[in-house]
Amino acid sequence: MQLETYISDLLYRYDCVTVPEFGAFLTHRVSAKIHDTTHAFYPPKKALSFNEQLQNNDGLLANYIADVEKVPYEVAVEKVAKQVKSIKSYLVEGETIAFKNIGELLLNKEGKINFEPSLHINYLTDAFGLSQFTSQNITREVYKEEVKAIEEVIPLVVTPEKRKSRSYLKYAAIALVALTIGGFAASNYYVNQIETHNQLAQEEANQQLEHKVQEATFVIDNPLPAATLSVEQKQTGNYHIVAGAFRMEANSDKKVNQLRTQGYKARKIGANKYGLHEVVYASYSDRLEALQALRQIKHEHNRDAWLLVKALD
Structure with missing residues (x-):
């Protein structure tokens, strides 16, 4: 034992x-x-x-x-x-x-x-x-602290006499502000033009696609014979043998197909609270039957399989 x-x-x-x-x-x-x-x-x-x-x-x-x-x-x-x-x-x-x-x-x-x-x-x-x-360490450049450090080493002092001799600085500052405001306005206008263009192009493409679909004609010369489909009975029960949980739903679909080709009644039971898509070998209504199946699967196929007790909606 x-x-x-x-x-x-x-x-x-x-x-x-x-x-x-x-x-x-x-x-x-x-x-x-x-x-x-x-x-x-x-x-x-x-x-x-x-x-x-x-x-x-x-x-x-x-x-x-x-x-x-x-x-x-x-x-x-x-x-x-x-x-x-x-x-x-x-x-x-x-x-x-x-x-x-x-x-x-x-x-x-x-x-x-x-x-x-x-x-x-x-x-x-x-x-x-x-x-x-x-994860890699995130480094951030703090320019404000660098400026403070520079000002402490090289303080800027402007005397009244120097202000008089440098009156042109005031006009240069006014011109710089005007250019900045004009630049922001031009940038916003350019962005708005791009968004308008993209929206119009998307609407035009949708209209062309709709027009082509309406004009399309489908003719089937040799219809296929009627097919008889066998509907698999839906599994019930609160005892589920879990095969794995996947962050990508496509991977959970691959796992289901793989297990079904191996003879298991595998299916997805939805995502848990962490957003992982859970795949189970099968679900059971009887606890003892589920435990027997779990022991067989752990012995023959997957040592990491485990039993989930959960009522599905």
């Missing part, structure tokens, strides 16, 4: 997954952040930790195993206990236990379990499809 597979499945939906007589894996939400030095963007995530003190059986893990493997609850509890006993024996011998997509566990000198979480997976389903990226 691959215990880490069941723990990983439950971490997507629950904040605490307890392994009886061993410890509990806990998650807490961490907001998105930007590193001040590297300018790297980190999406929101669920940070994973381990608490050796929480060992009481809350029934979550055993019930999930019993549902998936179709065994009685007591049998599932015995399987977990047997797996825990084996793990503890390896830890005592000084070995490191690696749980795939969860992390590594080992005993320290005090006999306590140290846990190093895996950084290869994000259990926050709301952030599905978001990844880390680094």
Whole structure:
């Protein structure tokens, strides 16, 4: 029995997954952040930790195993206990236990379990499809500060005597203002002329297109025979096995076509609150049937597939 597979499945939906007589894996939400030095963007995530003190059986893990493997609850509890006993024996011998997509566990000198979480997976389903990226630092030229710095070094002082001898500066300033106003007026007039021209050209093109469509005549010499179409029954249910989420809708269409050629009843279920288009293998009304299908898909096709519980409009 691959215990880490069941723990990983439950971490997507629950904040605490307890392994009886061993410890509990806990998650807490961490907001998105930007590193001040590297300018790297980190999406929101669920940070994973381990608490050796929480060992009481809350029934979550055993019930999930019993549902998936179709065994009685007591049998599932015995399987977990047997797996825990084996793990503890390896830890005592000084070995490191690696749980795939969860992390590594080992005993320290005090006999306590140290846990190093895996950084290869994000259990926050709301952030599905978001990844880390680094942006270039934005530099801005602040001319105002440069001018202030220059004025502090070389102050401009004009005495009354110099003002009298430089009366032509007043007229030059007036001329400069007039030229500036004239330039703005000419620029606005030119922009308005361009916009008017573009609008008239667009209207003329639309009229020509409409005229050609009205005059067009369509003659079909050899009509095609009537075709019988089989309408695929619409899938229902609140349990969806997610194959992926894509920012570009065209990519989600490609994924649907790819999965359908492989025999899955794939479809799109719309965009989530992050604007990502979600593609599912199939939807189910029965929870146990969905869990069985998810386990088969994770084993045969996609280890990263996960179960979304959501009522669609």
